[in-house]
Amino acid sequence: MKLIRFLISREGIISVFCYAVTALFSFLSFAPVNFPFFVWFAPLGLFLIEKRNRGEWKKLIYHGFGFSILFYLVSFHWIYHMTTVFGGFDWYLAVPIFIGSAILLNFKFPVYLLLFSFLAKRVKRFFPVIASVSILVAEFFTPQVFPWYFGNIVAENQILAQNAEYASSYGLSAFLFFVSYYLFYLRKPKTFFRILTHFLSKHKRIQKQFLFGGFGLVLVLVLFFGNGYYLYQKWSNVKPKAERDVLIVQPNAPLEFRDGRNPAEEIRNLMTRIDAMTESELKKSPVDLVVLPESGVPFFTTHDTEVTRYSRIYWHQFESLMAILSLRHGTNVFYNELDADLVPTALPGRISRRDVRMYNSSVLMNPNGERRKSYQKVFLLIFGEYMPFEWMYALSGQTGQFAPGTSLDLIPYYEPRKTASSQKKDLRWEDTMLMGPVSVREYYSKDKVEEKQIGTFLPLICYEVIISEFVRKFQGDPDFIVNVTNDKWYGNSVETYQHHTLGRLRAIEFRKWIVRSTNSGTSVFTDHLGRNIDNDFTPIESTAVIRKKVQVIPGEMTFYRLYGNLLSYLYMGIVGLVFFFYAKRNS
Known part of the structure; x- marks a missing residue:
């Protein structure tokens, strides 16, 4: 009854809407629909839930499981078919197996919300790097039977996909959340105009902050799209033996x-x-x-x-x-x-x-x-x-x-x-x-x-x-x-x-x-x-x-074959060290 009351409340409706945004946009971006444009909006549901419940750890865990179940229902509904046909289970066993697998094998959602909220509360600044490294940690260290990453959706873009030679799907996931958080930050028109006002301000300190944030986004976009285009051209011209x-x-x-x-x-x-x-x-x-x-x-x-x-x-x-x-x-x-x-x-x-x-x-x-x-x-x-x-x-x-x-x-x-x-x-x-x-x-x-x-x-x-x-x-x-x-x-x-x-x-x-x-x-x-x-x-x-x-x-021997997920480990390590010294300095 408590769950039903929550679902019909205003808070519950907003929460389910956020779950649906992430699940539906991920599904539309992925095979066989293949509309990669929607991938940039898929993380917005996660961002909004985290912001509305920042620091409320118990709620974030429940919301993480909510994302897990709805995401499975939309994108991986065929797992139910697998348990009944492949596994041979009756429906009354297949349903709890499906729900259980949705929760146990999608721990990345609650882990992401908890980690992102923990870091955001302590940094109290603009969060694209935190959003990026949090999804990387969540995808790296949570169990999955069918390894599915947000980076696989990004790879539907032929140019961006080439970056997998260096960073695999993990790096593409980190890139997606970095860029998507900018879209989340600018979701309200008044925020956009406030930023524009800051840019036009005569205060150099405010201008520097704006330029630094904008430069980071442009640098990451140029890095991934530029490297992807270079690799695409390089390997397109390789002659087979x-x-x-x-x-x-x-x-x-x-x-x-x-x-x-x-x-x-x-x-x-x-x-x-x-x-x-x-x-x-x-x-x-x-x-x-x-x-x-x-x-x-x-x-x-x-x-x-x-x-x-x-x-x-x-x-x-x-x-x-x-x-x-x-x-x-x-x-x-x-x-x-x-x-x-x-x-x-x-x-x-x-x-x-x-x-x-x-x-x-x-x-x-x-x-x-x-x-x-x-x-x-x-x-x-x-x-x-x-x-x-x-x-x-x-x-x-x-x-x-x-x-x-x-x-x-x-x-x-x-x-x-x-x-x-x-x-x-x-x-x-x-x-x-x-x-x-x-x-x-x-x-x-x-x-x-x-x-x-x-x-x-x-x-x-x-x-x-x-x-x-x-x-x-x-x-x-x-x-x-x-x-x-x-x-x-x-x-x-x-x-x-x-x-x-x-x-x-x-x-x-x-x-x-x-x-x-x-x-x-x-x-x-x-x-x-x-x-x-x-x-x-x-x-x-x-x-x-x-x-x-x-x-x-x-x-x-490509970079990934030689070094595996080295770049992802370095990224998590560097951000972790920066956060440690930042938190120590401001404690």
Whole structure:
């Protein structure tokens, strides 16, 4: 009742309006709406709430959670869909999970309000630097499952996005709040005219204060827009050292069979579809690499081991089809699968289910149809691939129990065959009914070529692409980045566009192209400037193929790859020291 009385009061209506300003303007600025103009007004709701409640710490905490919940409802409503479909929870469990995640994973809002109010009370001066450093601290040191930062919205501006090469999304968040606070300060006409009067004043001290404040804004604008424009021109003129022809196959594989469909029939249809889509696209013109998405062929593996056979996930027809695709067209095929091994404590000579570890894995098959290097997903998705507590698995039978991988190696790929197959009749999916992987390779044995590595790429599965600190842990100089994902869990929602936009900055941080392969949309190619090539997205919840020539940008360790978030740490450290000495002097 107390909450209802507050919401219908004047104070409550103003508060909800402030929440809505931040939530709605952030949503309108972000994918797929993409109106970056609104981003400059998104923080105004936070500024107004802080000013009206400065120093009232308990109220600021409540308001912070209010921002969290409304922000989630507007921008991340698809998380509810994820908990019901991906996690398999009933609605009466999904609703509290959604609200709980909105609060627990958006601590940045109450942290920001508390920190900004604390500093503002002590400085008692114009606050753009305080607003800037407060959001930086709040985004840096609060937990998030889906790392979303205000800087990702700023990056919708193509010029400003280039600054991510030095400061990632954190620096763009700090820039946004610095500029936006000026807009908040000038929100009233009388304030603008008062400043203008000060400028025209004959008092030099007042003029200096005005000029100093205005100079700071102009300097920051020139720095970010100027550096962004310089980097945009610099990288636009870089000549690639090679081009790789890459085909993405989007098969729209089924998620599950709880609706009564026949699993065997659905999987056969899927394999026939993948075979036909690949053949139609490559029969006249081969490629260097074919990329299938996460869960493109769900539930199975091509890794033939005692453990995978015991776990009943090895399927010889899956391996046979991948071998056919690579051998028929003489190309590399990168695909997703399950994989399994035993825990180190397993007793030798015997296998029990509790000793088996499952992995979300992607693997490359070379142009000779031979399985090569694989990558096991390291950064697992909570409530989908694992539960934080063992007892929670009983609440959701849909949630997987995966183990994280340990390797952060690049995936080598090989020179494709330059000639067409010598076989008069190529193999198709139907032939796997009678021919195993060994027979398939023997059938194409005359077409075998020398294995010659021509490059490497950086493999990422699903949400790994949105975690900048994780991606920079990979060693070596990849030719490009490959992100395979299955966004079908979120239905026909904005999630797939937001997922891509959050990961798009990795192209700028690394100055490498990104090949994004999805199960049911949206697949797309992004260049080293963060531009989506031809703005060509595959449609959602459909089968599709998309093919582009990916440029291999000459290897260069960018500032972000070398030093990570160094600039953000320096900024927080310098402002912290200045504040410390300022507070000590005025105490």
